[in-house]
Amino acid sequence: MRTAKDGTGLQSTLGVLGPVARHTVQDQVYGELRRSLIQGLFDAGEVLRIRDLAQRMSISTMPVREALARLISEKALEPLPNRSVRVPLIRRETLEDLARARALIEGRLTEMALPRLGAEDRDALWRDTDAYDNLTGGRIETAHEAADLNHAFHFRIYRAAGSAVLIPIVESLWMQSGPYIRKAAELFDHGSDAPATNHHHRLLEAIEAGDVAAGRAALVADIDRAFDLLRRRHTFDREAA
Known part of the structure; x- marks a missing residue:
């Protein structure tokens, strides 16, 4: 079988690949x-x-x-x-590792995104936040809708950063964080804890003001809110410690 040569003179094996x-x-x-x-x-x-x-x-x-x-x-x-x-157990060491990684990468994406968010983006972010605030009841459909709105809010910001490399990394971190966020939602106290979108509002205010540092701080605080609930209220067993 003949194969084509690339610019280095090496034989290319691409000819063996077929359509999928x-x-x-x-x-x-x-x-x-x-x-x-x-x-x-x-x-x-x-x-x-x-x-x-x-x-x-x-x-x-x-x-x-x-x-x-x-x-x-x-x-x-x-x-x-x-x-x-x-689904992995909730482990203290993994919790801290995920919190650090998400703050680092998502915080940087937020810094990159803020100067690039236009009026259409800001309007969509406010709509998602208002829709989340207006959710009521404890039905499973409500929980699913809340998850959809939270995902839409964050990833509209992250995609505005224009990084094709970092987005898949964030998606992987969100997959690993999913069980932690679910458990944190169960531990959330509606009577004493700040609303879930509290930091979303702070982030939106920073976006409106063009304050990159404040935007990153609000985003990191939003990420840490769920992990901190677990630190304070979740009982880690031996296998998950």
């Missing part, structure tokens, strides 16, 4: 599980069985197995000896 389907069932399964993890729809320690997931999604077990393997490689899930997987 643009979207596969495995991609769809992966995308759905990934979205659920990012939005904190699974409990920490929850066991996910391949056959149960396949039945729930009305598909064969193979694409589920492949999607779970991808998520395990991304540290979003953990393999178990019985060939099932689980």
Whole structure:
């Protein structure tokens, strides 16, 4: 088989590659599980069985197995000896690591994004925040809608930074943080804790004022709010310590 030469004179093997389907069932399964993890729809320690997931999604077990393997490689899930997987437990060391990483990367993205946010972006951010503030009730649909609005708020800011490299890193960190955010929401005290969008309002005020330092500080405080609830109120067991 003849192969083409690139500019260095080396033989290229690209000729052996063939076309692939643009979207596969495995991609769809992966995308759905990934979205659920990012939005904190699974409990920490929850066991996910391949056959149960396949039945729930009305598909064969193979694409589920492949999607779970991808998520395990991304540290979003953990393999178990019985060939099932689980959502990682809440571990104190991991909590601090995630808090540091998210503050560092998302804080930098916010600094990059603020000068690039236009009037349309600001209007959308206010709409998402107002919609979140107007949510009522404890129904599961409300929790899902809140997760959607929070994700939309943050990622509208991050995408404005224009970094194709950092966005996938943030998405991975959100997948790993999902169970922590879910547990923090359970520990939230509506009577004594500040509203969930308190720091969103501060961030929006900084955006309106063009104050990059204040915007980053509000974003980091927003990230740390959930982790701090866990530090103060979650009981870490031995395995998750």
